[in-house]
Amino acid sequence: MTSMDSKDDRPQRLRRPELRGDPITAARYTSRDYFASELDNVWRRTWNIAGMAYQAPEEGDYLVTEVGPESVIVVRRADGSFNGYLNVCPHRGARVAEGPYGFADRFVCPYHGWQFDLDGRVVDLPDPLDFKRGNPCSKLGLEAVVVEELFGMVWFNIDRECVSLRDYLGATIVEEISGYHIEEMVRVLDMTAETECNWKILTDNFNEAYHLQVVHPQLVPFIESQGEFSQIDLMQNGHNRGWFASYQPSALHDGPVVEPLPSLLAEWNVAVPEDPSAEVLQQLRKEVQKKKRELGAERGFDHYAYLKDYQLTDYIIYNIFPNSVITVGPDGVQLLRPRPHATDPAQCLFDHWWLVPQIGGRTHTPSPSGGPDLPVEDAEHEYFIYGEQSLGETADQDLSIGAIQQQGLGSVGFKQFYLSEQEVRLQNFHERLDDYMQGGVS
């Protein structure tokens, strides 16, 4: 084994599943019938994230998340575990809890005052004996969903027959992301933007780095996207992983070393040599890893003790089917997540979270949204329409293609995707989507 392939220098390569070559046409982005069917076949059957567990520290604290027309409540119970329910009163269908978070000793429907305990049962209501079909108490309740806690996040699945979250994600994702100890981090950015495109346009975007050189030229000087120091792996259930080395210029980068690379290196006492060759530049990343091991603890970067060498410098993106895109870096974790609109295939809600570990006594951390540094404390949720406010430079760039691609896909001029090898993760994703849509996933 050469040092290049050592376990600590890059993620272990995974055996690539066979792909069928299903055609990917526009209907899945534009058709209302497809959208309606997707709600049943995908959204009501797959795992999604409700929020951070620490947002609901005490009994009765709850979080509400919308996915398409569904609204899901997860609530902390006395024993510390979470219950989950569809947010709908069994009486006449009103929502019983307001989001994005709150607390309740009992959920009380705002319409007729039916009361539900934290186990979802109707426990009180006005005029309980006025029902010919029987007193609703102890007879009716909120519809339960499956809830699990992982990576410091609360996850739910509307399908009560679903496989466990750990089986759904697979051991590689569970082990690797667990290694970052997200449960010890704090979410310093929490944004949702209404966006004018189908949710898959954004997951597609996060499923390939081919666009990086065009859409995100600012990343090329310090992040690899397609050379020797990157790797993509397809996984079971339509998930995938991408590895992109950092602290070195991309193979696509031309000319002298430019910012932010010298600053990133200088932070760890690594200098850029005069007229460096490509080979020399590729060694700098190893130097940074060494320095981080050496100096990390004394500088308060306690979390480096958890990380493998490559994780000290590089970015790994986990695209979790259908829509949870988790990018881990040495000093933070990002969630990029489009959720389907309640009724319209040509719209979605885009979530952007940024979570950071506690580093020494630092009270502020650089913002991925490009603004001033963010305080290291739980951020209030911001909700806006894309374009009204920045989601961060890179995320804004990603979303800038949303509406133009959505519009183009509505044209007879578009036939089907014509994908490069570096876009193979899209193919894997869409074939899994086809499996779900054809009812072929048990």
Added chain:
Amino acid sequence: MDFQPVLKISEMPANKACLTIYNGLEILVGVTSKGYFAIENKCSHQGKPLTGGRIRHGHISCPVHGQRFNLETGEAVGRLTNKPIKIYQARVNEDWLEVCEISI
């Protein structure tokens, strides 16, 4: 109207709404990272007391339906009502929190 003392500062744990009386009316007072607050103990949605409502990010959640209210402005956040709750001026005078009607 003058400021009146309503509660000792030492009796106000952070991020808790404490029930007290001002001019014969129930009010809730407390302290968050954003400062001291004083609000009427009545939700503008269905008129129930806000007592026991938990405080997060400078807002109190009504314990009945989860409607939230900004503790500095009284502004309602959520879909159940747009109507603000009544707020009072709050200030510290030595060991006491003092409260006063906001003059219009």
